[in-house]
Amino acid sequence: MNIKKKINRYTDYFYYFIMVLSLLAIIFEYFINYNRFISLNTIIVFIILTLLYIPVKAMKIPLKKFSSLTITPGVAFVSLFFLPFHFALLSIFLGILLCYFIVEKASIHIALKYASAFTLSSFFVGFIINGASYQVFDLFIIRNIIASLVFFFIIYFLFYYDDLLLRKIKIKENLQILFYEFSTFLYAVGMMLIVLYFYLKYDLVGFFISLVVTQTANLLFTLIIKNAIKSAKYRILLEIESTIATKFSMKEVVEKLAELSTQLIDFTEMNFAIFNRENDETILLFQATKGWLDTPIRFTGKKGVVRHSIDSRKPIIISDTTKEPDYISLNNTTLSEIAFPIISYDGEILGVLDFEHEKKNAFSSNDIYLIKQLSEQLGHSIKISKLLYPLVNSSSKLNESINKLFAVTEEINAVTSEITSLANNVTEKSSTQLETVGTAVEESKEILNTGFLLRNTSSNIVDLNRQNKTLIDESVRGILQLIEISNVIENFISSSGKTIENLIDSVTNITDFINMIMDVSHKTNMLSINASIEAAHAGEYGKGFKVLADEIGTLSEQTYKMIENIGGKIDEILESTNSLYNKMEEGKENIVKIRSSVDTARKSTDSIKNIMNTNLDNGEKIKKLVDSTTQKIEEINKLIYSISNITTENTGNINNIIMSIESEFSSIKMLTSDIEDLKSLMEKINYIISSFDIETIEF
Incomplete structure (x- = not known):
């Protein structure tokens, strides 16, 4: 929801709340003063003050903008001194309600809104007024002044706070409104205090006479202010009219x-x-x-x-x-x-x-x-x-056409000048061309000799290309043989590698077998030791068995050492075999690299061979072209003599053309002068039209 619509909605809620409070205030004061005696004079004053709001609201003091000012706040404030408090509140509520219905033709919602605002403000201020003692004059005056200021600012806030929020009121304008409203409030309070004085001193007669006099004065004051405001508005209208008249x-x-x-x-x-x-x-x-x-x-x-x-x-x-x-x-x-x-x-x-x-x-x-x-x-x-x-539009188009025509004549002048200059240049060049033709004949002879030399050179180049082609063919054959040799070596290395792999596997198996023998020998040695121990326990009966056990232990130890030596040799063989296998792999990789390089060389040689074939073909073509060029040079040499004769004839024709161009150029200058005069005239017309400052808005 838009923020300003929210403000309007909350404003309505606020005034509904004020309306309820104002009605409760009237009821509250009525029950407090219900048994209070009401005189006939009080009832008459109540009726007159209630109806007074209608002419007071009708006699507006207009502003240049915003709401018109009235003396309604001042009348409402002073009415608190005329009547008992509950009667004064009721008079304010009914009076404001009637004046908005009759004068403003407002809806019931608007009328209740403003009547409630005045009533509730008067209710709060009434406590300040009633608390002042008539016997202490200074305190009474001070409290009433405070009450009047409080009442004014409450009313001002209730009636203008939505303007402050919704209208784009500048600070200067806001201060002006505050000053006008406060001045009007003081004026109304002073006027009603005069009526109060005569009412208290002369009763109803003084009330009626003073009320008629003050309201007549108020009417005259309102008329004077209205005329002053109208005069200010007319001055603004005259300023607008003068602006329109001059622009x-x-x-x-x-x-x-x-x-x-x-x-x-x-x-x-x-x-x-x-x-x-x-x-x-x-x-x-x-x-x-x-x-x-x-x-x-x-x-x-x-x-x-x-x-x-x-x-x-x-x-x-x-x-x-x-x-x-x-x-x-x-x-x-x-x-x-x-x-x-x-x-x-x-x-x-x-x-x-x-x-x-x-x-x-x-x-x-x-x-x-x-x-x-x-x-x-x-x-x-x-x-x-x-x-x-339409005049501005036509003038603009005509001016545009003249500018285009002027630009065309300028271009014609420039082109004519260029043609004249070119013709003079051609004349000068044609005079020297005859001299150049003779020189050209001699130079063409030299070119012809050069052509003969070029033809011999092209023949030599063709022969040289043929020899290079033969050498390249031989290189290709050598490279192919090298590729075959590398393939044989690679196959040999591959087969040797497989043999070595088999040997490594066999050596590995032998190593495993030796480990098994060493394990058996070790166990045999342990058994011989155990047998010697048992023979010792047997004494004389075991001596023979002990000798046999010692021999078996000795044999087992010798066997273990021999097997251990054989294992060391086997490890050396395995290490050498692995080293040989690695080198064979490296050799295989090198062979692959060599074959790759040979393949690259073969491709490069094939490319060179193709280039040489192309060069050979191009050499043949160049030779044919040189022969043809030599023939053309001989023909050109013959044409140069003909050009010499034509140049002589052209020199005379160009002189005639220059004379014709100079005649046309004179006519173009006259046309340009006429166009410049027309352009100057259009500039004057545009200057006159521009004084009207007509905007190009299409109607």
Whole structure:
């Protein structure tokens, strides 16, 4: 939801709350004073003060903008001294309610809103007034002054805080409104205190006489202020009219109008649109907040307040845009709008002047009068622009054509000058050409001799290419033999590698077998030791067995050492075999690299062979071309003699052409002079038209 719509909604809630509090305040005071005696004079004063709000509200003190001032706050404040408190509150509530119904023609919602605001403010201030003692005069005066100030600022806040939030009020304007309101409040309080004095001293007679006199004075004061405000508005209108009278630029008039109208009308946006009758469309060109639109907005159809104003040829005020089903919104915050058709002196609808506001009921019939004056002045400017636009357009096109014609003549002059210069240059060159032809004959002979030499050289090159081709063929055959040898070596290395791998496997198996024998020998030695121990335990019976066990142990140890030596040799053989295998692998890799290099060399040789074949073919072609060129040179040598004769004839013809060009150039200069005179005349016409400053807005 838009922030300003939220403010409006919360404002309504706030006033509903005030309304309830004000009614409770009246009821509260009534029950406190219900048994208090009410005299006839009090009832008469109650009725008169209640009805007094109607003429007081009608006698508005107008401002240039915003709400008109009235003496209503001052009357409401002083009425607290005329009547008992509960009667005074009831008088204020009923009086404000009636004046908004009768004078302002407001809805029940608006009337209750403002009546409640005045009543509740009076209720709070009443406690300050009633707390003052008449016997202590200084304290009584001070408390009443404080009460009047509190009452004024409460009323000012309740009536202007939404303006401060919703209207684009500058600080200077806000201070002016505060000053005007406070001055009017003091004026009303002083006037009503005079009535109070005569009422307290002379009863009802003094009340009636003083009330009539003060209200008559108030009427005269209001008329004087109204005339002063009207005079200020007329001065602004005269300033706008003088601007339009001195400037025919529609853009400048609209901009000045938007600037000065802020002093006359309260608005948040001003729109200017023209009406295109041929296409039946309204074209928005200008907005006060954005200026002239780069891309105008076009509206077709019969909907919208602007179109209704055009069709009815009358101003239209929309107090609440949310209640208009056909309303076309350019800004979601707009809540009220006034549209005024711009009509020329001959009755033609030219456009619309439209004002928007972000507050409801922002425009009145007084604004219609002011906008009418503005639209009439703007209509004169638009009509003049519309009448002069074809002349400006034609002048612009004619000026453009003259500039193009002048540019063409300038180009013709430049081309003619170049032709003359070129002809003179040709004449000079043709005079020297005869001398050059003789030299060319001698040079052509030298070229012919050079051609013969070139033909012999090309023959030698062809022979040399043939010899190179033979050598390259032999190199290719050698490379192919080298590839075959590398393949044989690679195959040998591969087969040897497999044999060595088998040998490594066999040696590995032998190593495993030796390890098994060493294990058996070790176990045999252990058994012989155990047998010797057992023979020792047997004594004499085991001596023979012990000798046998010792021999077996000795044999086992010898066997273990021999097997250990054999294992060492086997390890050396395995290590040598692995080393040989690794070198065979390295040799194999080198063979692969050699074969790759040989393949590369073969490819390069094939490429060279192709190039040599191409060179051989090209050599044959060059030889043929040189022979042909030599023949052409001989033919050119013959043509040079013919050129010598033609050059002599051309020299005479060029002289005749130069004479013709000089004659035409003189005519072109005369045409250029005439065009310059025409261009000077158009510049004067454009200067006269530019003084009107007509904008190129298509109607």
